[in-house]
Amino acid sequence: MTFSICVHESYETPDGESHRRFGVAVTTRLPGVGTLCPFVSENCAVATQSLVNVDLGRRGIAYVDDGLAVEDALEALLNADEGAPQRQLHGVDADGTFAFSGAECGDWFGHHEGDHFTIAGNLLTGESVLDATAAAYEASAVHEAVDDTSGSPRDGEGPDPLAKRLIDALAAGDLEGGDKREGLSVQSAAIAVETTEEYDVTPPYNDLRVDATETPIADLRETYDLAVIGYEDTLDRYEEAYEADSLDETDE
Structure with missing residues (x-):
């Protein structure tokens, strides 16, 4: 099933603290991919x-x-897995990458290891799906840069949140052809992002799934947009309460 991207980014906050974050995004022409594929x-x-x-x-x-x-x-x-010829497995850590595609995966299948990211897919319309996904991510990748992630995702200058950029990468691959099984109408998509940075209010848009739909990437993007709005509303109303760890700081 599918195609996915794993990424590692390093950045500094404006106060000079160094952080790293990792993300996975995936989509397929089957339901519930977010329960099976991404780990972060x-x-x-x-x-x-x-x-x-x-x-x-x-x-x-x-x-x-x-x-x-x-x-x-x-x-x-993989060495201990008898089913390895039918698996795809890939990932990144702070220092390297790994990607594997078993010889018995469904055609077209393959993978790509880039600078701080990996991409893999099977049962695709062709290799160009991975190329488009990689190009879209590389165009907006963040590494060894200053990134202000506090407050609203859209306050100030700087890159979009990684979650949004991962959705954009999936969209580019899907536009190129994506999963070739057009007879399967029920699809899904998911993103998951973790960071070493701590927040008083954890951004909900970093862990999102659309489990059953005919338009998974569009729905995931809409879910992301709503999660951002909800996060901003939460900051406006409850940030002081979260900082104080007490509901006495809010009137509702």
Whole structure:
């Protein structure tokens, strides 16, 4: 099933603190992809697909969180997996990338490792789907840059939030052809982002899924836009309460 992108970005906040973030975005012509494919932590991002084995994602994240390099963690898991020829598995950590496509994945299938990101897909209309996804992300990638992520996602100068840029990358790949199984109308999409930066109010737009729809990327974008509005409304009304960890700071 599908195509997905895993990314690592490093940045500084205006006060000089260094942070990193990881993200995964995925879409497919099947329902519920967000429950199966994307895995993310403050240390890495992993996507498991084709004949999905969710244990590869869960254990891959756990191994990297415990200190293994992403390539060592995912390679070890594949070596112990009898179904590896039918799997796709890829991911990034702060220092490297890893991507694997088993020889028995559905045509067209393949993967790409770029600077701080990986992309993989199977049952696609062609390699150009991955090329378009990569180009869209690379055009807006953030690395070793100053990025003010406080407050509203659209206050001030700087890049769009990673979640939005990942949706844009999926949209570019889908426009290029995407998943070739046109006979499957029920589709899904998801994004997940984690960062080392702490927030008084956790941005809800960093973990979104559309589980069953005929227009997954458009619906995911609409869900993202609504989540941003909800986040801004929450900051306006409840930020002082969250900072004080007490509802006494708000009148509602």
